[in-house]
Amino acid sequence: MENYNLTSTDFILLGLFPLSKIGLFFFILIVLIFLTALFGNLCMILLIILDTQLHTPMYFLLSQLSIIDLNYISMIVPKMISNFLFGNKSISFIECGVQSFFFLSLAGVEALFLTSMAYDRYIAICFPLHYPIHMSKRVCVPMIIGSWIMGFVNSCTHTTYAFHIPYCESRAINHFFCDVPAMLTLACVDTWVYEYTVFMSTILFLMLPFIGIACPYGRVVLAVYHMHSAEGRKKVYSTCSTHLTVVTFYYDPLFYTCLHPRSLRSQTKDEVLAVFYTILTPMLNPIIYSLRNREVMGALRRVIQRICTVKMETELFACVARPWI
Numbered sequence: 467m468e469n470y471n472l473t474s475t476d477f478i479l480l481g482l483f484p485l486s487k488i489g490l491f492f493f494i495l496i497v498l499i500f501l502t503a504l505f506g507n508l509c510m511i512l513l514i515i516l517d518t519q520l521h522t523p524m525y526f527l528l529s530q531l532s533i534i535d536l537n538y539i540s541m542i543v544p545k546m547i548s549n550f551l552f553g554n555k556s557i558s559f560i561e562c563g564v565q566s567f568f569f570l571s572l573a574g575v576e577a578l579f580l581t582s583m584a585y586d587r588y589i590a591i592c593f594p595l596h597y598p599i600h601m602s603k604r605v606c607v608p609m610i611i612g613s614w615i616m617g618f619v620n621s622c623t624h625t626t627y628a629f630h631i632p633y634c635e636s637r638a639i640n641h642f643f644c645d646v647p648a649m650l651t652l653a654c655v656d657t658w659v660y661e662y663t664v665f666m667s668t669i670l671f672l673m674l675p676f677i678g679i680a681c682p683y684g685r686v687v688l689a690v691y692h693m694h695s696a697e698g699r700k701k702v703y704s705t706c707s708t709h710l711t712v713v714t715f716y717y718d719p720l721f722y723t724c725l726h727p728r729s730l731r732s733q734t735k736d737e738v739l740a741v742f743y744t745i746l747t748p749m750l751n752p753i754i755y756s757l758r759n760r761e762v763m764g765a766l767r768r769v770i771q772r773i774c775t776v777k778m779e780t781e782l783f784a785c786v787a788r789p790w791i
Contacts, residue, residue, distance in 0.1 A: 475558075475559045476556045476557060476558050476559060476562075476637065477556070477557050477558075477559070477562050477637045477638075477639050477644065477649070478555050478556055478557070478637055478638040478639065479549060479555050479556075479557055479639055479641065479642060479643065479644070480555065480638055480639065480640050480641070480642075481546065481550065481555055481642050482496075482642040482737060482741070483496075483546075483550050489550075493547075493550050496543060496546065496547075496745065497543075497547060499745055499746065499749050500539060500543040500544075500547075500745070500749075502749050502753075503535065503536070503539045503745075503748045503749035503752075504536065504539075504540075506749065506751075506752030506753055506756070507532040507533075507535050507536040507748065507751070507752050508532075508536065509752065509756075510528070510529065510532040510752045510756070511529050511532050511533065511536075513762065513765050513766060513769060514526070514528065514529040514532075514765075515529070516769050516772075517765035517768055517769055519761070519764075520761065520765050523586055523606050524583065524586050524587070524590070525761075526606060527579060527582055527586060527606070527610070528583070528755060530579055530610060531579055531580075531583070531712075531751065532752060534572050534575055534576045534579065535576075535747070535748035535751055535752075537568065537572055538569070538572045538573075538576070538744060538747075539744065539745060539748040539749070541565055541568050541643075542565070542569070542642070542643045542744050542745070543745060545557065545561075545565070545643070546642055546643070557644065559629070562629075562644040562649075563629050563644075565643055565644045566621075566624070566625050566628065566629075566644045566645070566646055566649075567621050567622070567625045568621075569621075569644075569645075569744070570617075570620065570621035570624050570625065570646070571614075571617045571618050571620075571621035572617065573617075573671070573720075573743075574616065574617035574620045574671045575613050575614055575616075575617035577671045577672060577675045577716070578613035578617065578671070578675060579610075579613055580675065580679060580709075580712065580713050580717075581675040581679055582609050582610070582613065583709055584678065584679040584682045584683060584709065584713075585678070585682055586601055587682070587683075587686060587706055587709060588682030588683070588685060588686055589601055591686050591689050591690070591702055591706075592685055592686065592689045617671075620667055620670070620671065623663055623667075624646055624660070624663060624664075624667070625646070627659065627660055627663065628646045628649055628650060628660070631650075631653050631654075631655055631657070632653070632654045633649075633652045633654060634652055634653070634654045636652055638652075639652070640733050641733075641736075641737060642737065642740070642741075643740075645736075645740065646660070647664075647736075648733070648736070664724065668724045668725065672717070672720060672721060672724060672725075676717060676721075679713055683706065686702070689702075690702050690703065690706075708754055708755055708759055712747075712750075712751055712754055712755070715742070715743075715746075715747050715750055715751075715754075716743060716747055719739040719740075719742045719743045720743055722739060723736060723739050723740070
C-alpha cells in the first residue's frame, strides 16, 4: 500500500466493513437499507406526481427532499458496495472530488429545504387565509432555486480548497466516503482556512436554519394551544411532529459532528454519525412521512385503487375483445 500511495494520485477509502462475518452482516444490512431508501424515495416522488391532491407547496418541497435523499445515498453506498465486493478500496482523484462536491451540496440544500418546509407549515397553520399568497409558485420556485444555488456555492468553496492543497505520502482516508474533514488530516499544510470556512458554513447552514425552524414552530405551538377544534389540533400535531422527527434525525448528528471540539472527537464516532445522516436518514424520511401522514397514506390508497381499476378494465377489455379476434 505504501508504494501505491507514493506513485498514485488516487485516494484509498479504508471503509466501514471489516473483512469478517460481522463485516459481512453489516454489508448486507447496508445493502438492504440502500434498496429500501431507493424504493421509498422513488415511491414518494411518484406518489406526489400522480396524486393531484398532493400538488401543494408542502408536498412539492417533500418531493424535492426525496430527490435529495435519493441522490445523497446513491453518491456513497454504491461505491461502498463495489469496494467491498471487489476488494478494491481505491477511489480516483476526480471521483473523490465529485463525491465530496455533491455530498456537501446536498447536505446544505437539505438543511435549507427543511427550513422552507417549517415556514410552509407556519404559514398554513398561523395564516391559512394568506397561504396562497405567501406560498404561491412565485415564492416557492425562487426559494427552491436559491437553496440549490447556495448549496452548490458552499460546496464549491469546501471542495476547491480541499482538492488544491498538498497531501502527504499517505492517501488512505479513514472513512467510507470522501469526507473533507477526514481528507484534511492527510494534508501537509496548516488547514486553518478550512476551519474558518467550516465555522461560517455551520452558522449559515446549521445555526440559522435551525433558528428558522425553531421560531416558526414556537408560533405553531401557540396557535395549536388556542385551537378549539380537537380534530384540527390532531391534524396539526400529525403534520408537524412528522417534520420535526425528520429535522431531529438530520440535525442532531450534524450538530454533534460540526460543533464538537476537534480534540475531543473520535474517528469511530464520526463514522457512526456519518452513517446516520448519509444512509439511515434517506431511508427513514419516506417511511416517517408515509406512516405518520394521513394525506400521504390516503394518496397511496387512491393511486393503488386507480392502478387496480385500470388493470381490471384492461383485462375486461381483453376478455370482451378476444372472441372477435
